Amino acid sequence: MSTLNLTLKVWRQAGPNDPGRFEVYEANGINEDMSFLEMLDVVNERLIAENKEPIAFDHDCREGICGSCGMVINGVPHGPKKLTTTCQLHMRNFKDGDTIVVEPWRATAFPVIKDLVVDRSAFDKIIQAGGYITAPTGAARDANSILIPKQIADQAFDAAACIGCGACVAACPNGAAQLFTAAKIAHLNLLPQGQPERWSRTVAMVDTMEEYFGSCTNYAECEAVCPKGISIEFIAKMNRDYLKAKFKDRRAVVKVDMTEAAG
Amino acid sequence: MLSGTRARGVQPLRQRRVRPRIWIPDFYGSAVGKKAVMAVTGIVLLGFVLVHMLGNLHLYEGAEKMNWYGEYLREIGEPILPRTGLLWIVRSVLILAFALHIHAAYSLTVMNRQSRKTKYQGGRDYIAANYAARTMRWSGVIVGLFVIYHLMDLTWGMGGADFTKGEPYQNVVASLSRWPIAGVYIVANLLLGMHIYHGAWSLFQSLGWSHPRFNHWRRVFAAAFAAIIVIGNVSFPIAVLTGIVE
Amino acid sequence: MTAAWRAHKKGAYFANPCFTQIHPTCIPVSGDYQSKLTLMSESLRNDGRIWVPKNPNDTRPPNQIPEEERDYYLERMYPSFANLVPRDVASRAAKRMVDAGYGVGPLKNGVYLDFKTAIERLGRSVIEQRYGNLFDMYENIAGENPYEVPMRIYPAVHYTMGGLWVDYNLMSNLPGLFVLGEANFSDHGANRLGASALMQGLADGYFILPTTIAGDLAPQLNTPVPSTDSPAFREAEEGVREQINRLLSIKGSRSVDSFHRELGKLMWDYCGMARNAEGLKHARQRIAELREEFWKDVKVLGEGESLNQSLEKAGRVADFFELAELMCQDALHREESCGGHFREEYQTPDGEAQRDDEHFAYVAAWEYCGPGKDAKLHKEDLVFEYVHPTQRSYK
Numbered sequence: 001m002s003t004l005n006l007t008l009k010v011w012r013q014a015g016p017n018d019p020g021r022f023e024v025y026e027a028n029g030i031n032e033d034m035s036f037l038e039m040l041d042v043v044n045e046r047l048i049a050e051n052k053e054p055i056a057f058d059h060d061c062r063e064g065i066c067g068s069c070g071m072v073i074n075g076v077p078h079g080p081k082k083l084t085t086t087c088q089l090h091m092r093n094f095k096d097g098d099t100i101v102v103e104p105w106r107a108t109a110f111p112v113i114k115d116l117v118v119d120r121s122a123f124d125k126i127i128q129a130g131g132y133i134t135a136p137t138g139a140a141r142d143a144n145s146i147l148i149p150k151q152i153a154d155q156a157f158d159a160a161a162c163i164g165c166g167a168c169v170a171a172c173p174n175g176a177a178q179l180f181t182a183a184k185i186a187h188l189n190l191l192p193q194g195q196p197e198r199w200s201r202t203v204a205m206v207d208t209m210e211e212y213f214g215s216c217t218n219y220a221e222c223e224a225v226c227p228k229g230i231s232i233e234f235i236a237k238m239n240r241d242y243l244k245a246k247f248k249d250r251r252a253v254v255k256v257d258m259t260e261a262a263g
Numbered sequence: 264m265l266s267g268t269r270a271r272g273v274q275p276l277r278q279r280r281v282r283p284r285i286w287i288p289d290f291y292g293s294a295v296g297k298k299a300v301m302a303v304t305g306i307v308l309l310g311f312v313l314v315h316m317l318g319n320l321h322l323y324e325g326a327e328k329m330n331w332y333g334e335y336l337r338e339i340g341e342p343i344l345p346r347t348g349l350l351w352i353v354r355s356v357l358i359l360a361f362a363l364h365i366h367a368a369y370s371l372t373v374m375n376r377q378s379r380k381t382k383y384q385g386g387r388d389y390i391a392a393n394y395a396a397r398t399m400r401w402s403g404v405i406v407g408l409f410v411i412y413h414l415m416d417l418t419w420g421m422g423g424a425d426f427t428k429g430e431p432y433q434n435v436v437a438s439l440s441r442w443p444i445a446g447v448y449i450v451a452n453l454l455l456g457m458h459i460y461h462g463a464w465s466l467f468q469s470l471g472w473s474h475p476r477f478n479h480w481r482r483v484f485a486a487a488f489a490a491i492i493v494i495g496n497v498s499f500p501i502a503v504l505t506g507i508v509e
Numbered sequence: 510m511t512a513a514w515r516a517h518k519k520g521a522y523f524a525n526p527c528f529t530q531i532h533p534t535c536i537p538v539s540g541d542y543q544s545k546l547t548l549m550s551e552s553l554r555n556d557g558r559i560w561v562p563k564n565p566n567d568t569r570p571p572n573q574i575p576e577e578e579r580d581y582y583l584e585r586m587y588p589s590f591a592n593l594v595p596r597d598v599a600s601r602a603a604k605r606m607v608d609a610g611y612g613v614g615p616l617k618n619g620v621y622l623d624f625k626t627a628i629e630r631l632g633r634s635v636i637e638q639r640y641g642n643l644f645d646m647y648e649n650i651a652g653e654n655p656y657e658v659p660m661r662i663y664p665a666v667h668y669t670m671g672g673l674w675v676d677y678n679l680m681s682n683l684p685g686l687f688v689l690g691e692a693n694f695s696d697h698g699a700n701r702l703g704a705s706a707l708m709q710g711l712a713d714g715y716f717i718l719p720t721t722i723a724g725d726l727a728p729q730l731n732t733p734v735p736s737t738d739s740p741a742f743r744e745a746e747e748g749v750r751e752q753i754n755r756l757l758s759i760k761g762s763r764s765v766d767s768f769h770r771e772l773g774k775l776m777w778d779y780c781g782m783a784r785n786a787e788g789l790k791h792a793r794q795r796i797a798e799l800r801e802e803f804w805k806d807v808k809v810l811g812e813g814e815s816l817n818q819s820l821e822k823a824g825r826v827a828d829f830f831e832l833a834e835l836m837c838q839d840a841l842h843r844e845e846s847c848g849g850h851f852r853e854e855y856q857t858p859d860g861e862a863q864r865d866d867e868h869f870a871y872v873a874a875w876e877y878c879g880p881g882k883d884a885k886l887h888k889e890d891l892v893f894e895y896v897h898p899t900q901r902s903y904k
Binding site: 009011074075101102103108109110111119122125173174175176206207212213214216219220235236242243246250 | 276277278286289294384387389390391392399472
């Protein structure tokens with residue numbers, strides 16, 4: 001359990017309209033068992049003691065499942081360890097004397113609110129466009145009465161593992177959100193309950209995604225940084241479903257007034 | 264402390280048209296649609312580049328065979344089609360493929376630039392995005408410009424070398440004997456190879472052709488295709504410079 | 510928590526706050542900065558054996574301590590259930606061992622959960638199949654490999670059975686306020702089984718509420734939603750603004766986190782796994798003093814018009830003081846041991862919980878009476894018609 005002395009270059013930005021800049025902080029006596037966010041907590045307590053405003057950053061569960069936390073650490077969203085969110089990155093992954101550069105997610109659709117906190121409501125718009133199933137009200141039917149092959153259930157589960165953190169957008173050189181959208185589409189399109197609205201959902205969610213984000217040119221950088229290991233196979237599936245929706249199953253796509261949906 | 268609870272301030276970067284359109288332009292209007300079109304036009308261009316390289320191997324069979332091949336391309340399709348009829352159909356398809364490929368690439372580039380208005384200030388450390396993938400626009404533009412020069416050089420006879428219509432063998436030797444031009448051909452084909460290395464794999468994803476059973480082979484296919492084209496095309500200037508073909 | 514507490518301050522009863530569940534297998538604290546104690550799934554106890562060194566001053570690495578110098582204390586104290594005793598029993602036993610000085614790890618604040626026997630018996634690949642991702646998670650966080658050295662674990666607070674009081678339609682005592690999932694007190698009573706938080710959320714949200722909310726909403730069809738000009742809304746908004754301005758203007762010397770940690774330590778020490786009257790009275794007094802100090806000396810930098818996480822935390826911690834006081838009041842008044850509430854004065858000679866069904870078989874629903882004041886008790890009697898409570902034994 002050794003201690004590290006680190007230099008942090010952290011992005012500080014007072015508000016959305018502030019241009020922002022990097023500030024350098026010395027983080028000394030950092031215990032290697034600390035998580036990255038606990039290290040920032042310690043730095044913040046020291047800042048408060050000096051009457052300086054602490055670094056703002058998003059966090060919630062601190063165990064890698066809620067999707068709240070996210071910062072670009074040394075040029076990689078969520079930092080150097082694969083399949084690991086920022087909150088689960090521990091300081092033993094760094095060496096004594098390291099300089100760590102910390103920056104928020106960068107995307108036009110994720111405006112910076114303050115310091116490392118960005119507004120990810122564009123993801124909510126994509127979900128609102130079709131990331132749900134329409135279910136009848138009244139008494140709920142027995143969940144086990146719908147038969148689903150295990151391989152399909154497993155695949156849908158893999159897609160559902162997406163926590164919506166936005167690392168994919170942050171990593172993508174094009175600022176595209178395909179991995180997120182593909183995961184959210186796939187997890188419903190694979191299941192029987194998702195079939196009635198499958199084509200409308202695909203078109204609506206893809207079209208909404210394209211209103212905010214860039215386009216996918218298959219770098220696969222998203223898959224490499226995704227803390228839940230979502231595969232780009234889902235992007236291929238989304239493309240397949242979109243092609244089918246536009247060519248084969250056009251009549252099943254319900255026309256949605258996009259200006260209202262985007263509202 | 265989810266940011267979604269504060270969310271209100273994000274406006275879409277671009278609005279989708281509400282007026283219904285005919286389904287094909289409507290499909291092309293989306294980024295996914297454009298990528299699918301780039302994939303299909305890419306396949307057409309890949310097919311052309313392969314056939315072109317294979318056909319040009321006639322160079323190694325000597326002047327007579329090579330010049331016969333050039334004439335053959337103009338006669339093929341007779342008598343159903345007039346002379347150069349089929350050739351012009353193929354050329355039209357290629358021109359259309361190039362035009363769509365380039366237009367789609369241009370629109371998507373504009374879309375992608377807008378999606379990250381503030382660049383990363385602290386540098387990026389890419390894990391999976393390889394050099395070939397990140398330079399597609401550059402390799403594409405340079406190859407595109409090279410294609411125009413190549414047409415000037417060996418089809419229209421405006422490339423600065425001795426040119427006789429109907430004698431492709433001699434034209435090739437005359438042009439590629441100039442080592443700076445040979446260098447240009449080699450560099451352009453290396454860039455084409457990089458472009459194919461990413462493009463021939465990327466087209467599978469864009470068209471949704473993905474299955475664990477063959478996914479690994481997609482990369483093998485792309486690498487092999489790129490290698491074959493590069494080796495074949497680069498062999499010509501080298502053969503001329505070293506005197507193997509004269 | 511904040512939303513439930515604010516509802517409570519507006520009149521919703523808060524029920525059974527003293528029933529808190531401690532989970533026996535969490536990764537032990539590694540320092541003062543600890544913000545989160547990660548849970549290791551209880552399924553690990555199926556195959557792991559819990560032990561501490563017989564010699565409290567043994568500083569040898571665990572693999573060098575021979576079998577006869579190990580105290581497999583659960584197997585010793587509870588021969589028939591051994592390592593599979595229920596959570597509260599396992600947690601109390603672990604705390605006893607660590608408090609007595611047998612703790613392991615750099616801070617001597619854990620016990621070993623050892624898989625050596627299981628790996629020898631079943632083979633590493635079986636263990637990897639069963640617990641692979643848990644072992645990876647442990648190694649990621651603690652930096653030690655559980656395939657080679659024993660895991661270190663210690664109990665931590667995991668779940669609160671208490672919450673806002675609701676009826677069988679999931680409506681609180683405030684008409685139209687429905688409370689679902691862990692925010693309410695229902696379904697679990699005084700204790701709960703694993704994975705039931707998810708289950709309760711689904712049961713409440715998928716099966717119950719869609720039917721019961723109709724009863725409340727149907728008569729309100731076409732009733733317009735009150736505007737933000739209504740007196741109730743304006744009063745609430747003024748209250749929030751006033752609190753925000755107050756927190757920002759104190760400009761004291763202590764950070765919000767320092768108060769939060771001190772409060773947490775108090776609660777863990779005096780209102781945690783094992784409680785007694787003296788400790789609870791002391792805690793209540795200390796919490797009240799700390800609360801006063803908070804309102805005089807908290808330092809919240811920045812202003813209130815833009816995102817300010819310190820301000821947000823300050824608002825939450827302000828509520829936590831009052832919740833802590835209510836928890837101590839509830840724990841003090843419930844003079845029995847029951848489920849997640851263990852009073853040292855009320856235990857069987859074997860150390861098991863001793864209930865007093867004659868006097869305490871009711872839900873304690875508390876009504877807020879103002880800051881620093883005792884809450885008012887409302888009892889909801891529990892009537893058992895078919896299955897009657899008995900005394901359990903894990904010997």
